[in-house]
Amino acid sequence: MKQLTIQKAAAQFGVGEALIEPLGEGLIHRTYKINFPGNDVPIVLQCINQTNFPQPENIINNYRIISQYLKYQTHSLQVPEMVLTNTGKLFWIDEEGNFWRGTMFLNNTYTPSSLSDEKEARLVAGSFAGFTLSLAGLNAEQLEKTIPDFHNLSFRFQQFETAIKKASIQRLLKSTHVIAELRQRRFLVDFYESIKTSGDYKTRVMHHDCKISNILFDKTTKQAICVVDLDTTMPGYYFSDVGDMIRTMACTVDENSTRWEDIDVRKRYYNSIVNGYMDLMQSSFTSEEKTYIHHAGLLLTYMQSLRFVTDFLNNDIYYKTDYPEQNLNRALNQLILLEKTEEFLQTEYHYNSFTS
Ligand code: GN1
Numbered sequence: 001m002k003q004l005t006i007q008k009a010a011a012q013f014g015v016g017e018a019l020i021e022p023l024g025e026g027l028i029h030r031t032y033k034i035n036f037p038g039n040d041v042p043i044v045l046q047c048i049n050q051t052n053f054p055q056p057e058n059i060i061n062n063y064r065i066i067s068q069y070l071k072y073q074t075h076s077l078q079v080p081e082m083v084l085t086n087t088g089k090l091f092w093i094d095e096e097g098n099f100w101r102g103t104m105f106l107n108n109t110y111t112p113s114s115l116s117d118e119k120e121a122r123l124v125a126g127s128f129a130g131f132t133l134s135l136a137g138l139n140a141e142q143l144e145k146t147i148p149d150f151h152n153l154s155f156r157f158q159q160f161e162t163a164i165k166k167a168s169i170q171r172l173l174k175s176t177h178v179i180a181e182l183r184q185r186r187f188l189v190d191f192y193e194s195i196k197t198s199g200d201y202k203t204r205v206m207h208h209d210c211k212i213s214n215i216l217f218d219k220t221t222k223q224a225i226c227v228v229d230l231d232t233t234m235p236g237y238y239f240s241d242v243g244d245m246i247r248t249m250a251c252t253v254d255e256n257s258t259r260w261e262d263i264d265v266r267k268r269y270y271n272s273i274v275n276g277y278m279d280l281m282q283s284s285f286t287s288e289e290k291t292y293i294h295h296a297g298l299l300l301t302y303m304q305s306l307r308f309v310t311d312f313l314n315n316d317i318y319y320k321t322d323y324p325e326q327n328l329n330r331a332l333n334q335l336i337l338l339e340k341t342e343e344f345l346q347t348e349y350h351y352n353s354f355t356s
């Protein structure tokens with residue numbers, strides 16, 4: 001993105017010459033930290049990706065409802081306050097149609113990109129569980145579906161099959177192994193369908209992007225203080241948040257790694273995440289949700305592999321990439337992680353994911 005475009009956007013949210021720094025490692029939006037000369041506190045300026053979020057106003061609307069609601073919940077984590085434009089608006093659209101919004105940057109905080117120990121894993125799991133519990137009294141009907149069918153596994157599987165039909169022969173040939181392995185695990189889609197139809201599973205407000213970098217920690221106390229990136233916070237099922245934490249935090253490497261032989265599940269982290277999440281959630285969980293808690297990591301890792309290979313087959317239109325086969329490599333990384341999780345669950349819990 002052109003520096004001038006960012007400068008113009010920044011100028012809407014503050015006064016004086018803005019100092020601009022890129023922020024974060026997200027695969028979707030463009031995010032910057034902006035310092036204005038007269039302000040002690042920087043702001044986070046974000047250009048919303050409208051290919052992924054065709055109605056960015058929905059994100060703003062949800063954010064407003066959630067942050068208002070959380071303000072009145074004692075002991076709950078907060079979310080950074082919105083920063084209005086100089087004319088008092090919640091967002092700004094530039095002449096090219098880019099959609100910009102601002103939130104406060106919280107000084108004296110940090111977001112770790114990986115876990116330093118199991119205690120931290122428990123803390124993060126408890127934070128996301130606490131977030132869902134704090135929002136239990138919110139009328140979830142008020143929230144917009146910012147991305148319809150976001151964690152709908154049947155829909156993701158359909159998108160994958162459609163992409164296979166339309167893909168170029170070159171991309172298809174490169175993906176044969178991943179495609180075959182993913183097709184073999186269709187029983188996970190059937191399991192998802194049973195969640196949707198059985199009535200034994202509740203919908204709750206879920207964050208839907210539970211990576212460690214979406215929790216802000218206090219530099220001094222090392223405590224979790226804020227949840228960020230609420231773009232996909234909307235009603236969802238029990239598996240989404242704990243599943244995404246297992247996928248991103250219990251693994252030895254991150255989703256961009258191509259050190260295939262190093263990909264594995266870290267037992268102690270896995271257990272800390274599940275136990276940390278269950279500590280808070282079990283009073284709200286139905287017996288089915290408790291019984292199938294270990295399906296969570298499988299579902300999310302499977303879904304992410306489907307989504308990455310689908311994007312590769314669609315010529316990389318969704319996720320930012322740094323080199324040509326990155327989405328295929330990400331899909332393979334997630335597939336290996338899925339296989340390792342299956343092995344891990346069988347050994348540790350005699351858990352057979354093939355039956356639901
Ligand atoms: C996207 O950009 P980021 O990291 O916040 C994606 C998540 C994926 C993730 C994979 C809106 O999130 O669902 O799990 O990439 N968000 C959207 O890294 O598609």
Ligand code: MG
Nearest residue numbers: 026209229231
């Ligand atoms: Mg996100």
